[in-house]
Amino acid sequence: LSAGEISIRKAASSDVESIWRLLADLGYGDQTLSTFEETFRTVSLNSAISVLVAEAGDRIVGLASTSHRPQLRLGGLLVSLDEFVVAAEYRGCGVGRLLLEGVKAHARALKACRLELETNRVRESYKRGFYVKNGFTEVNSAVLRIDREELEA
């Protein structure tokens, strides 16, 4: 697989099942396809969310979704890379790098102040320094959360 065989484009509604499968590869396989179709519709209608896919021939082999919002402290837009995955058989061929280039171009077009991502340190990509090799700098922030069960308790 060479870079010329991959195209990066905005996701279309016909990509929904491929995207659902890729998210399961990433470890998020809880939604049924029909629930996910509804989620995808909601996301597609949100102008602050952008979903890019990587296509090899007629197959969707990668996904990068971002969201953006203005931040008081930054005086401008923060873009978050929310989901990022390449199909297992296509990893290590440059698809992830091309998707990240698409994401960076999107952030640039928005004149964003910052592009950031959150990832689990046990992931192979983190351990192999994938993000640093692609221009990201690791910062010393902790991620804290409250999930629905606790919120509603």
Ligand SMILES: CC(C)(COP(=O)(O)OP(=O)(O)OC[C@H]1O[C@@H](n2cnc3c(N)ncnc32)[C@H](O)[C@@H]1OP(=O)(O)O)[C@@H](O)C(=O)NCCC(=O)NCCS
């Ligand atoms: C992280 C990921 C999106 C990168 O895409 P990719 O197309 O494999 O990356 P590229 O081919 O452009 O770049 C190669 C780099 O990706 C990483 N990589 C390559 N194969 C990998 C694999 N099987 N698993 C994890 N990372 C891999 C390495 O850092 C590699 O660089 P190195 O060979 O110098 O160590 C992809 O490997 C993936 O989907 N991994 C599993 C899911 C994941 O970790 N997603 C990010 C969560 S935030």
